[in-house]
Amino acid sequence: MFDNFINYLQSKITVTDEEIEMVKAVCRLKKLRRKQYLLQEGDVWRYNAFVSKGLVRTYRVDDKGQEHIFQFSPEDWWAGDRYSYLNDTPAQFNIEALEDSEIVLIAKGDYENLLEAIPAYNTFVRMLLERSFVRLQNRVYMGNSYTAEEKYNDFIKAYPDIPSRVPQHMIASYLGVSPETLSRVRNHSVKK
């Protein structure tokens, strides 16, 4: 039932069988059909969510009603609204399934207990965060110094499997570029 998640864990850290059981004991599986929501803006996010199957998008809507996709989370990725989680505050993000998906949920309190009980897991999470930090940092940099074309090229290089699974205008949204511009960028650079 939680096989994908357990495999993931075991591939990242060394855990005893007991620890595995501790983890399993607090996991809950949530199935989502395409277009269903894992989180809606305004609700408080109280979980850690591991995508064991499918694909979800995390996005935010600005004052003018424009959607801005922050992240695609395919299998073996995490999703959530960290700000809402940390501050027990209404979420500003929405999380929507783009494919039928299965999500492993661990409630906040349980999660914190796990981190305390399994030091290797704590350290692993810290490393995950460090890598996320570097990725985000790079994204800020690219946002300020790359052209639309460079952003797109970087994206397909970093996430080669995503383009075939999500509509193009969502990639545009992720990149902070209009769908029309992305279309033009693609068609002009292909002209080999």
Place this chain on the structure above:
Amino acid sequence: MFDNFINYLQSKITVTDEEIEMVKAVCRLKKLRRKQYLLQEGDVWRYNAFVSKGLVRTYRVDDKGQEHIFQFSPEDWWAGDRYSYLNDTPAQFNIEALEDSEIVLIAKGDYENLLEAIPAYNTFVRMLLERSFVRLQNRVYMGNSYTAEEKYNDFIKAYPDIPSRVPQHMIASYLGVSPETLSRVRNHSVKK
């Protein structure tokens, strides 16, 4: 000698006197004069650096020779090149003192030992990272959806003490806006 840093630590987590001694034992103080560098692009970054006095900027230079400031670190902030640190890779960032500064350095290996020996510290660092993540996430969002003026207003609200300590064109660089545009934004919105 490391008073500022120790005070900082004690204000964040509960530590025993022994633990304080452990920390002190691996700290090194580095003094920088204005315009001196803590890190130069190309060198490998092997420390955790706490700014106990002064102010440093972390920036990156793009292909066209343009500087992009990633962060200002005044007293009680950290600075470094996390990617270089994690991967033992030549740094892409430069860190320069904008004022005469004092930096507390902890070498990578020592730092990791500390985290392992002091669980509360480990958890605290994880929380720091989580907050940094949220900040960066928000910066990506603002980069894609805010006007130059909104970016500036957000900046002075988030970091009200910085503008009086750094030249305006550096704030422009941080915001990903040209110095001319920032100047215009400021002068037009002030016309109350």
Place this chain on the structure above:
DNA sequence: AAAAACTATTGATGTACATCAACGGTTTTG
């Protein structure tokens, strides 16, 4: 104390990209 370097401002001009609109093709839905 003079020279050199740095800084903010303002005007003129250029440009990457957004926006608006129309279209045909495809997928989803009732």
Place this chain on the structure above:
DNA sequence: CAAAACCGTTGATGTACATCAATAGTTTTT
């Protein structure tokens, strides 16, 4: 299976901002 929704493309137009250039005030350097 027809209607509706969604999707990518293309053209015309608009605009926020960058770039270039000149100037004057300030700070730093020697």
